[in-house]
Amino acid sequence: MWKEEQIKHYIKEHLNEARFVHSLGVMETSEKLALHYNENSKKARIAGLCHDCAKNLSRDELISIAKENGEELSQIYINAPQLLHGLVGAHISRVVFGIEDEDILNSIRYHTTGRKGMSLLEKIIYISDYIEPSRNFKGINELRRLTYIDLDKVLLKSFDDTITYTVSRGSLLHIDTIEARNYLLYKK
Known part of the structure; x- marks a missing residue:
């Protein structure tokens, strides 16, 4: 597995400056939340750092990489390919960075949509991104x-906000x- 500094270098080269700063912020926030909630802080740092590693890929690149890696793409992904950066980011994290921990990979994969039955690490990465x-x-x-008091309450609020925002823009909601x-x- 790549070391954190190597991943930072890759991220800095592949993301714009604002997205790189955001990724560092998610990494730091994830670590703090992990320590607070007794989750593995090293895993949280790595997942936070990697979560947007595919964010600056084009629509066509996201779709192509997802298909090449056996992802069945729903109409939601075809019509809203920006949601694919989590799936593709998990793939890059596995193949390029050598990350094999499924909890880290799922945290990257679902950081945009969330999902039913999220692990503690998945919740931490989702909220840290927010x-x-x-x-x-x-x-x-x-x-x-509130994040340091009731993680699920803040998660629910973030889902409500995301749904309201998505509906207000006339965009598709992901079933997850x-x-x-x-x-x-x-x-x-």
């Missing part, structure tokens, strides 16, 4: 505070996001 220091939107400071939200509601 609240890392370069993010700035109304209510972000309260969400950051709906199932993830419903799963959290059933757990209450």
Whole structure:
């Protein structure tokens, strides 16, 4: 497996400056949350760093890499290929970086959509992507505070916000996001 510094170098070369800074912010936020929730902080750092490694690939590159690696692409992915960067990022993390830990790979794969029955690491990466220091939107400071109190509550809020935003833009909702939200509601 590549060392963290090697992965940082790859990410810096393959992402624009803002996305690189974002990735470092997700890595740091993930580590803090992992320590708070007794998750493996090294795994959280690596997943946070790698989560957007495919973000700057073109629509055609994302679709091509996904298909080449046996992904069955739903109409949602064909019509909203930006969602594919998680799936393709997991592939790059496995093939290029040599990451074999399935929890890390799933955290990268589902960091955009979430999914039903997310692991603690998956939740940490999803939320870290949402609240890392370069993010700035109304209510972000309260969400950051609540993240250290009730991770599932903040996760549910983020799903609600994502669904509202996606619907307001007339875009397609990924079924994984709906199932993830419903799963959290059933757990209450």
